[in-house]
Amino acid sequence: SQTIHQWPATLVQPVGSPLSLECTVEGTSNPNLYWYRQAAGRGLQLLFYSVGIGQISSEVPQNLSASRPQDRQFILSSKKLLLSDSGFYLCAWSAWDSTNTEAFFGQGTRLTVV
Amino acid sequence: ILNVEQSPQSLHVQEGDSTNFTCSFPSSNFYALHWYRWETAKSPEALFVMTLNGDEKKKGRISATLNTKEGYSYLYIKGSQPEDSATYLCASPLSGGYNKLIFGAGTRLAVHP
Numbered sequence: 755s756q757t758i759h760q761w762p763a764t765l766v767q768p769v770g771s772p773l774s775l776e777c778t779v780e781g782t783s784n785p786n787l788y789w790y791r792q793a794a795g796r797g798l799q800l801l802f803y804s805v806g807i808g809q810i811s812s813e814v815p816q817n818l819s820a821s822r823p824q825d826r827q828f829i830l831s832s833k834k835l836l837l838s839d840s841g842f843y844l845c846a847w848s849a850w851d852s853t854n855t856e857a858f859f860g861q862g863t864r865l866t867v868v
Numbered sequence: 869i870l871n872v873e874q875s876p877q878s879l880h881v882q883e884g885d886s887t888n889f890t891c892s893f894p895s896s897n898f899y900a901l902h903w904y905r906w907e908t909a910k911s912p913e914a915l916f917v918m919t920l921n922g923d924e925k926k927k928g929r930i931s932a933t934l935n936t937k938e939g940y941s942y943l944y945i946k947g948s949q950p951e952d953s954a955t956y957l958c959a960s961p962l963s964g965g966y967n968k969l970i971f972g973a974g975t976r977l978a979v980h981p
Contacts, residue, residue: 786967797874797973798912798957805967813968844911848969854900856914857959857969 756781760845760860767867773818773832775863777845780826785847787828788857789820792842801843804828805850840867872960874972881948882980888944889975891958895939902959903932903943906974912957915943948979 760777767773779785786805790798800813802820810820817836821829828845845860873892881887893901900919904912916925921936929946945952955974962970 788969790971798959798971800968800970803968811968846969848967850967854917854919856902856904856917857912859911859913861911 756847756858758845758847758858758860760863762863763861764864765866767835767865769837769867770834773830773835773839773865775830775843775845775865777828777830777860778826779847782826782847782849784825784850786850787822788846788848789828789830790844790846792844793840798844802830835867837867840865872958872962872970872972874956874958874975876975877973878976878978880978880980883948883950885948885979886944886946887948887977888942889956889977891941891943891972893939893941893958893960894962895936897962898936898939899961901934901936901941902969903941904957904959904971906955906957908954915956945977948977950979950981953977953979 757780788803789801791801792798802810802812804810804822807822807825818832843863846857848857849855875890900917902917903915905915906912916932918934923934925932931944934941955976957971957974959969959971961968
């Protein structure tokens with residue numbers, strides 16, 4: 755069966771520090787991978803998605819970047835965090851070959867920038 | 869409609885009430901419409917994925933309908949229970965590719981005993 759791992763669960767970082775959040779998927783090949791963020795009181799905002807190794811689509815201009823160095827690994831990074839980067843970050847995957855399959859989410863990372 | 873929109877933003881009902889909420893999405897280049905339930909301290913979990921106009925899906929007391937021509941979907945909960953309290957999200961792949969899954973802001977449902 756497929757599983758998705760996301761870590762860390764919580765993170766408190768000072769302004770200006772770097773960020774690296776990691777997400778890995780097991781039990782499937784060539785998944786679509788997503789990074790979402792929920793800012794306080796708002797819905798899920800799509801940050802990045804990837805359909806293959808090295809293929810990253812950025813949805814919102816911001817202080818973050820994403821990379822997919824391996825088929826089932828998706829990394830969210832920042833060189834210098836801003837206060838506005840605080841939020842709840844979710845990684846998700848879906849099957850590459852179908853539009854009508856659901857997305858599966860990791861447990862999320864609560865990031866607080868202080 | 870250029871985005872995925874949900875209404876109402878929040879809803880408070882009494883146990884036993886039936887309720888429904890709406891998801892609106894662009895009707896052009898439609899691929900699929902997803903519904904998810906997001907409980908506090910958990911990850912969103914899929915309820916339904918619908919692709920055909922007129923689709924109706926049901927899971928226990930929860931059901932959903934889809935109108936792709938006019939770009940809306942309804943989620944119904946019959947006889948709400950406190951355990952139904954959650955945020956209900958809808959999502960649809962929008963222009964740019966069927967993998968680009970865009971979520972609405974959600975409807976936060978609170979069911980009071």
